[in-house]
Amino acid sequence: MPRRGARVFAALVAVFMTVAVPSKASGAPSKIPASLSRKEIIEMRDEVKSMFFSTLDAYVTHAYPLDELRPMTCEGVNGFGSSEGFAVTLVDALDAIATLGNKTAFERSVRKVIEHLDFDVDAHVSVFEMNIRVLGGLLSAHMLASDEATGFKLDWYDGELLELARELGEAFMPAFDTPTGIPYGAINLRYGVEVNETTVTSTAAGGSLILEFGMLSELTGDPKFMRAAETSLEALWERRSDIGLVGAHIDIVSGFWTQAEASVGAGIDSFYEYLLKSYMLFGNERHLAIFEEAYAAIEAHVRVAPWYLESGMATGNIITSRYDSLMSFWPGLQTLYGDIETATTTHDAFFQVWKHYGFTPEGFDVHVGSAIPGQKPYPLRPELIESTYLLYKATGDVSYISCGRDFLASLRLLKTKCGYAHMRDVVTQKLEDKMESFFLAETLKYLYLLFDAALDRENIIDGGPYPYIFTTEAHIFPLKLTIDAKDDRVQHSTPRLATAAVSFMRSFLRGGVTMMKKFGEEGTHKSEKFCAYHSLLWQIGLTRAPERPHNLTERLHSLTGRPNGVHSKRNSVHEFFSRMKRQDQTLFVRVGVRSLISGADQAAVAKRLAVMLERTHDSLRAISKEHFGGTTCAKLNNFRLASSEGTNENDSLDFEFRTNIPFNLANVCVSKAIMRAINLMMHTYANEIGSVWDDPVSQMSYIPVTEWNDGSGSTKEQEDDVEETDETESDEDVSSN
Numbered sequence: 001m002p003r004r005g006a007r008v009f010a011a012l013v014a015v016f017m018t019v020a021v022p023s024k025a026s027g028a029p030s031k032i033p034a035s036l037s038r039k040e041i042i043e044m045r046d047e048v049k050s051m052f053f054s055t056l057d058a059y060v061t062h063a064y065p066l067d068e069l070r071p072m073t074c075e076g077v078n079g080f081g082s083s084e085g086f087a088v089t090l091v092d093a094l095d096a097i098a099t100l101g102n103k104t105a106f107e108r109s110v111r112k113v114i115e116h117l118d119f120d121v122d123a124h125v126s127v128f129e130m131n132i133r134v135l136g137g138l139l140s141a142h143m144l145a146s147d148e149a150t151g152f153k154l155d156w157y158d159g160e161l162l163e164l165a166r167e168l169g170e171a172f173m174p175a176f177d178t179p180t181g182i183p184y185g186a187i188n189l190r191y192g193v194e195v196n197e198t199t200v201t202s203t204a205a206g207g208s209l210i211l212e213f214g215m216l217s218e219l220t221g222d223p224k225f226m227r228a229a230e231t232s233l234e235a236l237w238e239r240r241s242d243i244g245l246v247g248a249h250i251d252i253v254s255g256f257w258t259q260a261e262a263s264v265g266a267g268i269d270s271f272y273e274y275l276l277k278s279y280m281l282f283g284n285e286r287h288l289a290i291f292e293e294a295y296a297a298i299e300a301h302v303r304v305a306p307w308y309l310e311s312g313m314a315t316g317n318i319i320t321s322r323y324d325s326l327m328s329f330w331p332g333l334q335t336l337y338g339d340i341e342t343a344t345t346t347h348d349a350f351f352q353v354w355k356h357y358g359f360t361p362e363g364f365d366v367h368v369g370s371a372i373p374g375q376k377p378y379p380l381r382p383e384l385i386e387s388t389y390l391l392y393k394a395t396g397d398v399s400y401i402s403c404g405r406d407f408l409a410s411l412r413l414l415k416t417k418c419g420y421a422h423m424r425d426v427v428t429q430k431l432e433d434k435m436e437s438f439f440l441a442e443t444l445k446y447l448y449l450l451f452d453a454a455l456d457r458e459n460i461i462d463g464g465p466y467p468y469i470f471t472t473e474a475h476i477f478p479l480k481l482t483i484d485a486k487d488d489r490v491q492h493s494t495p496r497l498a499t500a501a502v503s504f505m506r507s508f509l510r511g512g513v514t515m516m517k518k519f520g521e522e523g524t525h526k527s528e529k530f531c532a533y534h535s536l537l538w539q540i541g542l543t544r545a546p547e548r549p550h551n552l553t554e555r556l557h558s559l560t561g562r563p564n565g566v567h568s569k570r571n572s573v574h575e576f577f578s579r580m581k582r583q584d585q586t587l588f589v590r591v592g593v594r595s596l597i598s599g600a601d602q603a604a605v606a607k608r609l610a611v612m613l614e615r616t617h618d619s620l621r622a623i624s625k626e627h628f629g630g631t632t633c634a635k636l637n638n639f640r641l642a643s644s645e646g647t648n649e650n651d652s653l654d655f656e657f658r659t660n661i662p663f664n665l666a667n668v669c670v671s672k673a674i675m676r677a678i679n680l681m682m683h684t685y686a687n688e689i690g691s692v693w694d695d696p697v698s699q700m701s702y703i704p705v706t707e708w709n710d711g712s713g714s715t716k717e718q719e720d721d722v723e724e725t726d727e728t729e730s731d732e733d734v735s736s737n
Contacts, residue, residue: 036401038455044408045451049100051411051420052444055435056097056105058418059089065116071419072433080130081123081189087116092133092441094141095476098152099445099459107154110145113138114160119167122190127175127183128205130168132270133437135212136475138165139219143478149465162219169216169225181231182206182252199253203246206232207271210278210287211471218282236271237290244297245313246271262302262313265324270472272298273333280336281469281477295337306349307366321367323353325360328383329472332390340394347387351403357426358410360384371426378423380414380435382442382474389450404450411443442474587634587657587670590642594651596681597641608681612653613639615680619673633669634659 055069063069063076066085070077078085091113097106142161144152174192175183184193185201213229216222239255240246241262248267249259264272272294279288301316302308308327310320328350334343353364363375385407392400414420414431420439424432452459461468466478596612597605616636624633638656643649655674659666 036405041401041451041454044405045448045455048408048444048448048451052096052100052440052448053102053105055419055444056090056093056440059440060112062418064090064112068437069419069435070433071416071421071435072431074418080134081125082121083123084118084121085116086123086130086134087113088133089437089440091117091137091141092437092473094137095144096441096445096474098141098144098150099461099476100448101459103152106141106144106152110141110154110157110161113141114164117164119164119171119189122188124186124188124194126186126205127172128185128202128208131172131209131212132471132473132475133441135165135168135216136471136473137441138162138168139212139215140471140475140477142219144460147465150460151464152460165216166220166222169213173224173228176228176232178252180252180255181228181235182250182255183209183228183232184252199251200249200258201252202249202267203236204266204268204270206250206252207236208274208472209233210274211281211469211477214278214282215477233271233274233287237294240294241313243301243314243316244293245301245311245316246294247313257313260313261310261319262298262316263310263324263327264298264302264308264330265310265327269326269329273329273472276333276337277469277471281479291337299342306345308346309366321365322372323350323364323366325353325362325364325378325381326383328360328381329386332383332387335387335390335394340391343387343391344395344397347384347391350384350387354384354406354410358413358429359423359426361426376425376427377432378426380411380420380422380439380443382438382446385443385446385450386470386474389446389453392450392453398454401450401454404447407447411447438473445474586637587655587659587666589655589657589670589674591653591655591674591678592651593641593653594649597650609641609653612677612681615677616655616673619676619680620669623669623673623676627669627672628661628665631661633661634666634673 055071058071058074059069062074065087066076067078067080067082067088068076069089076085080086080088090109094106094109094113097109138161142159142165144150145154145157145161146159147153168189171189172183172187175187177193178184178199182201183206184197184199185205186194186197188194209229210226210233213225217224217226235255236246236250239250239257245262246268247257247260247262250257259267262268272291275287275291275294278284279291298308301311304318307321307323308330309318310322310324311318331343331347331350334340334346349366350360353360356369357371357378359378360381361371361376361378363372364370365372385404388400388403388407391397411420413429414423416431419435422432422434422436424430449459449461453462457463461476466480468476469479470476593609593612596608600608613636620632620634620636624631627633634657636655637658640654641650642652642654655670657666657670659670661669
């Protein structure tokens with residue numbers, strides 16, 4: 001029941017934004033951080049707006065109609081299969097131009113798109129990328145340009161963008177002609193699926209079509225687009241594991257998973273997003289029921305509080321300790337769903353990575369506490385900013401505005417001659433001459449909305465005629481309660497874990513919700529305010545971009561003498577990850593011992609097991625000395641005799657090891673130790689057991705043990721230690737910066 005209450009709060013504030021968010025006329029006060037004045041927030045919002053339009057102008061001047069702008073050399077480049085270009089950056093940015101309130105630029109850009117765009121071309125394109133960037137951009141711009149209520153209606157406009165969207169949708173349809181109904185990942189717009197096209201696609205690609213295809217069906221009256229997207233989504237869900245998880249990649253012909261890792265990151269992310277948003281936009285209650293079952297599975301098997309990692313979709317066992325930057329959208333989705341408490345702690349953890357580098361690398365090992373080699377770029381991604389914006393809208397917690405100041409300070413460091421460049425390596429802070437279309441379409445849009453949310457909320461999303469749903473590319477689709485896409489819907493079996501209670505969002509779409517009172521007041525967000533320290537960024541000369549990027553962590557450290565310039569050890573990145581490294585992990589290992597104990601009396605079994613344990617201890621010490629410099633890689637914590645599945649006879653030995661090193665290393669160490677112990681046992685009992693041994697390690701699983709329920713990453717005892725340490729700092733020292 002408390003979770004349902006949280007959903008009520010979030011749905012009012014975050015999902016149906018313009019319904020729940022009072023406009024300027026309502027007189028609701030905006031919350032501004034004590035360290036920021038209204039004037040400063042206005043300046044930051046206007047700076048983001050200036051960044052957006054100066055970059056857009058540079059694209060139009062130097063790159064249009066090619067797909068993207070090279071910001072360092074001021075050249076255009078195609079990246080979506082057409083030699084002529086699809087003007088992807090411009091199409092992707094159309095509704096962002098409207099969001100930032102420039103009707104003149106919107107009209108000019110719509111004309112350019114209509115004049116140039118043509119999908120009857122020999123171009124091999126990604127269905128997923130063209131869907132979310134181009135089809136979504138065309139549909140949202142069409143709804144703005146054709147509706148008087150939006151304030152962006154163009155008198156001369158006659159549905160040209162919708163016609164282009166229909167042509168693109170038609171070109172996509174041959175991709176769905178597969179045995180499973182899951183589309184090919186790529187298609188030639190003129191000739192259809194190419195002969196040598198791969199049959200492997202991602203779950204996100206097959207499961208993130210329902211919003212754009214559904215809206216295309218709604219606007220054209222042709223249900224085939226919606227049906228195709230629904231069939232693909234259902235085909236993916238039908239192949240979920242017994243514990244409700246889906247993998248990252250699947251063969252669209254055989255239906256077999258080719259990558260069976262489950263996560264909320266790359267390859268899967270927007271699959272979950274579109275399940276929930278399909279319900280919000282179209283009232284598809286089956287998709288909500290699927291989402292609720294999938295969400296429960298993620299929380300049970302992928303969450304290692306406060307992180308989300310990767311697990312085997314069949315077992316739920318954690319596979320890697322990798323934080324993928326695309327996971328940063330998840331707190332925002334949790335906010336839309338109403339799980340605010342979990343969203344805040346997850347966001348705080350993810351923000352630690354940004355705080356560590358000034359950016360989020362593509363891959364970060366949360367156990368080691370560093371960016372993963374080969375995964376160190378920051379390609380201007382928006383996901384963490386998106387979640388920050390949605391959390392601020394839901395909670396009114398002003399610390400998220402300070403987070404926005406962080407983001408802006410970091411983005412300034414990426415300014416180049418004609419735009420903003422990818423960070424090739426967050427450690428060396430070298431730039432790359434690349435700027436993807438989502439920098440304008442999402443990153444700057446969400447950052448602008450975050451600052452504007454603390455002010456007058458005059459943008460079309462927060463102050464327009466409709467509530468809006470963001471697609472995964474941040475395109476805005478209006479939530480009109482008259483939309484009903486349930487006709488001709490394919491019938492499917494009921495999800496196994498269908499929720500009995502009717503959710504708040506269902507009741508909302510059926511009508512009858514009162515406005516929440518006192519919106520904008522600081523809510524019950526109790527998590528640590530990790531963003532507050534960043535007033536330091538303002539004070540050390542980062543109000544404008546330097547000639548070359550600098551390592552923010554090093555600058556803060558040198559200025560204050562403390563990791564990242566923070567005073568509380570609890571909030572410091574160093575302490576955060578140090579605690580994580582100290583956090584105990586548990587390894588469970590099952591070893592076949594049938595030959596060792598079969599036919600032996602109780603005394604013999606006890607003796608042999610005692611020798612086995614002794615040999616295992618000795619082997620662990622030896623392996624640790626050989627490979628870990630003497631640091632004990634794992635300690636045997638417990639053991640018990642067990643029987644294999646389907647038998648009543650004890651034939652296995654279950655070990656429980658405790659370790660505080662990365663679990664992949666612990667796996668290697670423990671495996672080597674057990675094999676060494678087994679060899680010694682075979683030598684000792686060769687005559688008695690006939691030199692025959694069972695399959696030694698039949699099962700190994702890793703279970704992280706976490707006590708980070710409060711989002712700070714510390715146990716109660718650790719907190720007491722930290723507080724005692726913090727009290728040693730004088731008030732004068734704390735206030736000096």
